[in-house]
Amino acid sequence: MTPDQLSGALSAALASAVADGALALPADAVPGSVHVERPRQREHGDWATNVALQLAKKAGTTPRALAEELARRLEAADGVKSVEVAGPGFLNITLDAGAAGELARTVVTAGAAYGRGDALAGQVHNLEFISANPTGPLHIGHTRWAALGDALARIMRAAGADVTAEYYINDAGAQMDRFGGSVLARARGTEVPEGGYRGEYVKELAAQVLEARPDLLDLPEEEALVVAREEGYRLQLAEIRAVLEGFDVHFDVWFSERALHESGAVEQAVERLREQGHVFDSEGAVWLRTTDFTDDKDRVMIRANGEPTYFAADAAYYLSKKDRGFPGKIYLLGADHHGYINRLKAIAACAGDDPETNIEVLIGQLVNVGGARLSKRAGNIIELRDLVEWIGKDAVRYSLARYPADTPLELQGEDMLKQTNDNPVFYVQYAHSRTCAVDRNAADRGVVRTRPDGTDAFDPSLLTHETESVLLGRLTEFPRIVGQAAELREPHRVARYLEALAGDYHKWYAECRVLPYPDEEVTDLHGTRLWLNDAVRQVLANGLDLLGVSAPERM
RNA sequence: GCGCCCGUAGCUCAGUGGAUAGAGCGUCUGCCUCCGGAGCAGAAGGUCGGGGGUUCGAAUCCCUUCGGGCGCACCA
Numbered sequence: 001m002t003p004d005q006l007s008g009a010l011s012a013a014l015a016s017a018v019a020d021g022a023l024a025l026p027a028d029a030v031p032g033s034v035h036v037e038r039p040r041q042r043e044h045g046d047w048a049t050n051v052a053l054q055l056a057k058k059a060g061t062t063p064r065a066l067a068e069e070l071a072r073r074l075e076a077a078d079g080v081k082s083v084e085v086a087g088p089g090f091l092n093i094t095l096d097a098g099a100a101g102e103l104a105r106t107v108v109t110a111g112a113a114y115g116r117g118d119a120l121a122g123q124v125h126n127l128e129f130i131s132a133n134p135t136g137p138l139h140i141g142h143t144r145w146a147a148l149g150d151a152l153a154r155i156m157r158a159a160g161a162d163v164t165a166e167y168y169i170n171d172a173g174a175q176m177d178r179f180g181g182s183v184l185a186r187a188r189g190t191e192v193p194e195g196g197y198r199g200e201y202v203k204e205l206a207a208q209v210l211e212a213r214p215d216l217l218d219l220p221e222e223e224a225l226v227v228a229r230e231e232g233y234r235l236q237l238a239e240i241r242a243v244l245e246g247f248d249v250h251f252d253v254w255f256s257e258r259a260l261h262e263s264g265a266v267e268q269a270v271e272r273l274r275e276q277g278h279v280f281d282s283e284g285a286v287w288l289r290t291t292d293f294t295d296d297k298d299r300v301m302i303r304a305n306g307e308p309t310y311f312a313a314d315a316a317y318y319l320s321k322k323d324r325g326f327p328g329k330i331y332l333l334g335a336d337h338h339g340y341i342n343r344l345k346a347i348a349a350c351a352g353d354d355p356e357t358n359i360e361v362l363i364g365q366l367v368n369v370g371g372a373r374l375s376k377r378a379g380n381i382i383e384l385r386d387l388v389e390w391i392g393k394d395a396v397r398y399s400l401a402r403y404p405a406d407t408p409l410e411l412q413g414e415d416m417l418k419q420t421n422d423n424p425v426f427y428v429q430y431a432h433s434r435t436c437a438v439d440r441n442a443a444d445r446g447v448v449r450t451r452p453d454g455t456d457a458f459d460p461s462l463l464t465h466e467t468e469s470v471l472l473g474r475l476t477e478f479p480r481i482v483g484q485a486a487e488l489r490e491p492h493r494v495a496r497y498l499e500a501l502a503g504d505y506h507k508w509y510a511e512c513r514v515l516p517y518p519d520e521e522v523t524d525l526h527g528t529r530l531w532l533n534d535a536v537r538q539v540l541a542n543g544l545d546l547l548g549v550s551a552p553e554r555m
Numbered sequence: 556g557c558g559c560c561c562g563u564a565g566c567u568c569a570g571u572g573g574a575u576a577g578a579g580c581g582u583c584u585g586c587c588u589c590c591g592g593a594g595c596a597g598a599a600g601g602u603c604g605g606g607g608g609u610u611c612g613a614a615u616c617c618c619u620u621c622g623g624g625c626g627c628a629c630c631a
Contacts (some may be wrong), residue, residue: 041574050573053611063611087574088611133631175631285629296558296627303629310631338559339626365560365624403568406560408624410567421593422580430593437591445590488571496569499578506594515590533590555593 001079001099002106002476003036006047009080010034010091013073014051022069025059036093038473042466045084045092046100046473052089063089100472101460101528107475107535115542119483121160125328126321127153130244131168134237135179137201138244138384140367141334144409146384147400148364149332150249151491151547158546159486164326166253168317171233172261173310180229183209187216187228205232243385247393248548260316266308269316270301278350288315290346294355299343311343318347318359330360330489332405338363362489364405391420394549398425401547402495424499428540429552431502435537436553438514438530445515447526449534457527467508468532474504478539482546491547498543505536 011034017023018030031051039048052067059066064085071083071091079099084092107114129149132142153165182196186206192198209231210216216227244251260266270286273279278289284304288311291298301312321329329348333340341363345355353359387396402424403409420426442448451457463472478497485493514529516522541551 037573039574040577044574048574053573056611090574170631173631283629287629300629305629307629309629311629335560335625337626341559363560363625407568408561424579426593427579430591434591434594441590447590484571490571492569496578499569503578507596509590510586510595513590517589555591 001095002103003047003480005079006036006093006095007034009074009077010036010049010051010070013070013077014055016073017069023059023066024061025055029055029058031055038477039092042470044086044090045082045094046469047093047095049091049093050089052085052091056089067091096461097464097469098461100469101463101532103472103476104460104463104528104532104535105456105458107538108531111538112542114538115478115482115546116158117160117479117483119159120156120486123156123161123328124326125156125161125163125330126166126324126326127156127163127330127332128166128168129332131170132240133170133175133179134233134240135175135197136199136236138240140382140384140387143247143384143387143396144367144400144405145332145334145364146244146247146249147397147548148405148491151397151401151494152332152489154546154548155482155491155494156486156489158482161486164252165250166255167251169237169254169256169258171237171256172258172313176229176233177225179232180225183232184216184224184228202232205235208235243388247384247388247397255317255320257313257317260313260320261308265320266312266316269319270308270312272319273301273315273350276350276352288346288350290343290350293346293349294342295346296342299346314344315347315350318344319351322351322353322358327358328360329358330362332362332364335363335365360489362405365408367400367409391423394429395420395423395425398428398495398547398549399423401491401549402499404490404492424495425549426555428498428502428544429550430555431505432537432540432544432551433553433555434509435505435533435540438533439537441515442530445526446522447515447530449527449530451527456531457524458531459524459528462525462528463532465508465512467504467511471501471504471508471532471536474501475535475539478543485546494543494546498540498547501536501539501543505540508532 011030011032014023014025014030014034018025018027034049034051036047036049039045052070053063056063056066067085067089071085074080074083074091074093079096081094081096083094086092127149129145129152130138130142132138138146149165153163156163178193178196182192182198182202183206185192185196186203187210192202206228209228212231213227216224216231219227241254270279273288278292279301280287280289285300286302287298288301289298299311300309301315302308318329331344341361344361345359348355348359384396400409449457463469478501481493481497485491512529514526514533516526544551
């Protein structure tokens with residue numbers, strides 16, 4: 001019995017009580033669905049609900065009286081073993097072992113589809129994340145957005161959304177020229193100009209640029225600057241893409257800011273917003289009246305010198321997303337960009353969109369690294385590729401994805417390496433590989449999933465052990481965890497769930513043998529437990545996949 | 556000064572109004588005579604930063620205060 005089915009049974013109990021006149025509740029106060037949850041305490045049954053506490057006042061009765069009424073009716077439902085009224089009016093529900101155990105077969109049958117749902121069905125989103133300048137390597141801050149953003153894309157898709165993952169390449173503007181100047185200076189072996197890029201990686205880029213363009217140093221100054229900039233850009237972007245690929249982070253679209261300028265989209269954006277009535281001229285500049293909406297000051301789009309601002313490109317970019325057919329536009333930004341939220345929302349509003357639904361800005365806190373081992377190449381930053389090299393893709397992705405984005409993360413440099421074996425990712429992966437080990441040995445021990453007569457060697461009523469009841473309950477939660485993680489944009493919920501599931505599995509493993517002792521007869525209990533073992537492996541694998549972490553069969 | 560985020564065990568952090576606030580690490584004690592010990596069982600460790608309020612019920616919602624991070628450009 002799934003929580004949805006139980007919720008339905010509760011609704012039916014409510015409806016029948018109202019129909020009988022046993023419950024004086026106005027029709028519009030009868031909830032369409034009743035929320036059930038797993039109680040923290042095992043003694044409180046398999047499922048609990050506080051519906052009686054919430055409805056008692058409206059029904060003009062006491063919570064306990066209402067709870068008693070519902071308990072009587074719910075106990076008659078199929079699959080429900082017992083219902084107790086506890087405390088101020090909680091309903092504590094215990095399911096029949098068979099009804100609960102059937103879930104194992106449900107999971108195995110669903111396979112990779114178990115956990116996928118329709119919480120976000122029909123939604124179309126553009127999810128933009130990382131979007132680091134192509135003037136240097138990705139560092140640990142970008143790594144957090146990479147792990148989080150990619151996991152979020154996977155989770156939202158699992159919940160039924162159509163998600164396009166997009167990287168905005170800030171390849172226009174003055175910082176590109178500074179980058180080019182820095183590469184050129186390194187190529188010449190001279191000092192990097194004031195305000196330039198001083199990281200060691202620039203030297204490496206310069207060497208590669210020289211390799212590709214041996215004529216660089218002979219070119220006239222202006223041409224040399226362009227060549228250094230463009231070659232450096234090409235190399236750095238290729239590096240970023242390769243590193244992300246190795247990190248299993250996939251983008252559907254790499255969107256160039258430069259393309260917005262070159263195609264005239266920026267000017268067009270200004271004109272389109274002018275038509276909407278939100279653009280005005282003042283002091284020689286062209287402004288967007290973002291204060292009509294949520295911003296605290298108006299923003300310049302075209303400077304007095306005729307140059308468009310970064311903000312103008314932002315507006316053009318927003319319109320591009322709109323034009324490309326994305327009702328939902330999600331931005332995953334660092335906390336140092338939180339001042340952008342209001343102006344981005346104002347752009348949406350100026351464009352005639354609804355800032356509440358068409359744009360969503362997720363702010364992630366930065367990662368602090370205390371006393372960290374430093375990158376050899378980039379100076380005082382830690383690069384994504386170094387992190388992966390040091391502690392591995394799975395450990396990096398998992399340890400960044402298991403925290404909410406708005407948690408300021410403090411990673412102790414010394415611990416970072418030491419932590420590898422203690423990283424919860426291994427706890428989860430170990431549980432998965434354990435299920436595989438059991439599976440590998442099952443046939444040798446004569447344990448099978450199907451009886452000789454072709455029927456399933458599966459009798460859910462045999463799954464009566466305490467740890468089995470807990471494990472089954474946990475498995476039923478997975479689909480709604482995925483749905484919640486998708487709706488709340490919180491991938492860490494999946495990770496935390498997997499840790500709990502792995503814990504439940506390890507406890508079960510310690511208490512209940514799947515495979516018989518050598519001199520023991522093979523029974524349906526073994527076969528049934530093999531089904532449960534299969535179900536756990538499937539959910540662990542499905543969950544790890546949502547985080548972009550591998551599910552190894554051996555470790 | 557204004558705004559956003561965060562203060563939970565020694566450390567790093569979960570906990571979208573429910574019952575006795577949890578996990579990992581660290582500390583201490585047990586468990587390999589059989590499915591993988593990267594595991595399990597147990598112990599110690601808390602004024603949920605402080606103070607008010609709403610509620611049958613608050614770590615969670617509201618106000619206030621203290622502490623930390625970040626931001627307030629015709630920069631990108």
